[in-house]
Each structure stands twice: as structure tokens, then as C-alpha cells.
Amino acid sequence: MHNNLTMLDEFDMDMYIISHDTPEQQKELYSQLKDYFGTSLPFISDPDMKLIEQFGMKNxxxxxxxxxxxxxxxxxxxxxxxxxxxxxxxxxxxxIEKEYKKIK
Incomplete structure (x- = not known):
């Protein structure tokens, strides 16, 4: 298993983590991802969960x-x-690769 988010670099698209967490929680998660993968992704703050809901990921x-x-x-x-x-x-x-190929 690869423990590296750079595996996503092959895709020509912007990537973000969308989160409704507080900035402190986002910083903690960013650090955890960086420690685990050696890098992290930028966060988009979605405190009202509008984008999360648009994705159908609101629970x-x-x-x-x-x-x-x-x-x-x-x-x-x-x-x-x-x-x-x-x-x-x-x-x-x-x-992601399977879906990406459908749009490219």
C-alpha cells in the first residue's frame, strides 16, 4: 500500500478537503494527514455545510x-x-481514476 497523497498528482484537477470543522480541528486534521502521508491537501471551510450538502455527503x-x-x-x-x-x-x-477517465 502506498501511503502518499502524491498518487493523486496524476490527475489534472484541483483537490481540496471540504470540512465544516472549526479552524483548530482542520489544523489538527491537516497535521494528521501530513504526518501519515507526508503531505496534505488544502481545506475549504464549509461551516453551513452547503457544499457538503450539494455533494450529498451531509449526514x-x-x-x-x-x-x-x-x-x-x-x-x-x-x-x-x-x-x-x-x-x-x-x-x-x-x-478516482476510473471516474476521471470518463470526463477526460
């Missing part, structure tokens, strides 16, 4: 963990709920 007052792809028009073209996306980065990259 009451919290967000599901997972990943997705939004096109340049703001249309959600793929999403997957997966609490273990980071621990299963090889599978995550395969899922």
Missing part, C-alpha cells in the same frame, strides 16, 4: 467522509462515501 449535523468529483460548472459527477479513503488510498485512487 445530519455532520458530514460523511468520502470523496467526489465536481466539474467546472459545479455539477457533482461522482461521489463515494468511505470513512477509510485515506487508509485505502490505493483503492481511492483507483476509484
Amino acid at each position: 445530519g449535523d455532520v458530514a460523511y467522509r468520502g470523496f467526489g468529483i465536481m466539474d467546472q460548472n459545479g455539477e457533482i459527477i461522482f461521489k463515494k462515501v468511505n470513512d477509510h479513503w485515506g487508509e485505502q488510498i490505493d483503492h481511492t485512487v483507483q476509484d
Whole structure:
């Protein structure tokens, strides 16, 4: 298993972590990802969960963990709920690659 978010570098798209957490919680998560993967992704703060809801990832007052792809028009073209996306980065990259090829 690769423990590196640089596996995502092959995709020509901007990548972010969308979170409704407080800045302190986001900083902690950023640090944890950096420690685990050697790097992290930038965060988009979504305190009202509008983008999270647009992705269909809202679960009451919290967000599901997972990943997705939004096109340049703001249309959600793929999403997957997966609490273990980071621990299963090889599978995550395969899922993203499959969907990415459909739009390229």
C-alpha cells in the first residue's frame, strides 16, 4: 500500500478537503494527514455545510467522509462515501481514476 497523497498528482484537477470543522480541528486534521502521508491537501471551510450538502455527503449535523468529483460548472459527477479513503488510498485512487477517465 502506498501511503502518499502524491498518487493523486496524476490527475489534472484541483483537490481540496471540504470540512465544516472549526479552524483548530482542520489544523489538527491537516497535521494528521501530513504526518501519515507526508503531505496534505488544502481545506475549504464549509461551516453551513452547503457544499457538503450539494455533494450529498451531509449526514445530519455532520458530514460523511468520502470523496467526489465536481466539474467546472459545479455539477457533482461522482461521489463515494468511505470513512477509510485515506487508509485505502490505493483503492481511492483507483476509484478516482476510473471516474476521471470518463470526463477526460
